Amino acid sequence: MSNAATIRAAREAAGLSARxxxxxxxxxxxxxxxxxxxxSRATEIPYAHWNLFLLxxxxxxxxxxxxxxEG
Structure with a gap:
């Protein structure tokens, strides 16, 4: 699974705010x-959400x- 730094880096690379x-x-x-x-309550990103974000x-x-x- 991805760690917090990887998640943040991916978001920033996509040019998105956390919101x-x-x-x-x-x-x-x-x-x-x-x-x-x-x-203070850090949690791990679920696999499905991480893959959805990447897609x-x-x-x-x-x-x-x-x-x-179609058409």
Missing amino acids: EAAGLVGVTTLTWQRWEGQS LTGRHPVFLLSSRV
């Missing part, structure tokens, strides 16, 4: 800050999201 990153993956800003270790910011090491236009 924007939290909104991207559907959690509160406080939760995101806990994942980055910015709270949505185009930084996933294996997968790439693409839009599909």
Whole structure:
């Protein structure tokens, strides 16, 4: 799993604030800050949320999201 420094670096590389990153993956800003270790109650980011963040910011090491236009 990713550590707090890695999470923060990925967010900063994506040019997002903690609030924007939290909104991207559907959690509160406080939760995101806990994942980055910015709270006395630091917690580990869940695997699914980390992978969602990487996918949505185009930084996933294996997968790439693409839009599909029907019609």
